[in-house]
Amino acid sequence: MTSTEQRPVWAEHAAQALAEAGYRRGGARRAILELLDEQSCALSAVEIQEALSRRNRDVSRSSVYRVMEELEEIGLLQRVEIGQGMVRYEPVRSGPGHHHHLVCDRCGRLQPFTDDGLERAIRRLSDRVPLHVSEHEIVIHGACETCAAA
Template identity: 45%
Template sequence: MTAGAEIDWADHALTTLQEAGHRRGGARTAVVEALAAHDCAVTALDLDDELARRRPRVARASVYRALEQLEQLGLVRRIEVGRGVAGYERVDPTGHHHHHAICRDCGRMVPFEDRSLERAIGKLCEDLDFEVAEHDVVLRGRCQHCSL
């Protein structure tokens, strides 16, 4: 992976937050930095774990609050990674994105992308009486490792 992508995203996120009228606080900045370091979805509690070591400590509530605000601004997207557990991952400002195949056995997430899938979704959204803002595709089954 290139070193630039995450830095750019963190920068972009902090700028967007500021433009949206948010002040610059330590906890939220820490959440942005932590998200920037991940390529794929992380749960809020994982982030909380990571940030618990920081001084001053980042509170769990701040993690959730930051994630909610980031989601509202379209900077991160939220996906369900398991029974009632949400994962969050950064949104590339170019609109480029991937989806996930999740293993039922080990919980591993395999990201994938597919142009014709995106095309099909784009087209069907036009025909729908619904103002679609985002879409999510989740495949569930057994990963290569677990099917042996």
């Protein structure tokens, strides 16, 4: 490992949190955590299964869903609904990598975006609302450029 290589911080944190929540540490679970941590945006359960299989790790679809449920339960995974009952998943991050989503309701395309002004507005809002704010997620729906032009 070189000094510039990023350590899988979220994956390690998640593995520990799962263990503390009473879930058994397992190879499949660890492989799923590391895969999710490497992504810049959300993956579907099918994509997770396929990516693991390309790494010679065969994990059943039901195991993928089970781990997604466990991670959601302890608040470490965000579920992004992209319409027609389709769902994608990504690690909840508050520091580097934190972003929001644009969803095309016609084709299901998911695009990440960041906006400093939006983050500042949410911080200001957090001071005013009767909630101790820990996380936030913004999903903006519409038609992507391809679908809007069609």
